[in-house]
Amino acid sequence: MAEHFASVDDYLGSFPGDVRTVLDRVRRTIHEAAPEGVGERISYGIPAVTLDRRNLVYFAGWKQHVSVYPVPEGDEAFQRDIQPYRSGKGTLKFPLDAPVPYELIARVVRHLVAERP
Structure with a gap:
């Protein structure tokens, strides 16, 4: 991921069609789950969705999975549901x-919004 992207659209456009389709839907899911007024930008070389001009959630595409960062605390049921996708402390990987x-x-995003200071 040595490339630098000017926009989230440029980032998404760099992927083959099948991965791009999944990333487009991840993007749409995040925006639908977040409050009105969220923005987006490239941060650390990947898309970040922002709330009040602060990064709320990141997502990225890879050869065999898409990732969402960071992982919120949530309740016990939520933790159980995300367990199969955990990859390290702050990453969820969803195989393609x-x-x-x-x-x-969407639940990840709602938890991140609820946990914001």
């Missing part, structure tokens, strides 16, 4: 060879 749980991504 399985259905992506978009509703779970």
Whole structure:
């Protein structure tokens, strides 16, 4: 990921069609789950959705998965639901060879919004 992208659209456009389709839906899911007025930018070389001009959630595409960062605390049921996708302390990886749980991504976003100071 040594490339620098001017916009989220440029970033998404760098992926092949099948991955791009998943990333477009992840992007849409995040925006639908977040409050009105969110923005987006490239931060650390990947898309970040912002709330009040502060990064709320990041998402990225890879060869075999898409990732969402960071991982909110949430309750016990939420932790149980995200466990199969955990990759390290702050990353959720969703394999591209399985259905992506978009509703779970929406829950991640809602938890991140609720946990903001």
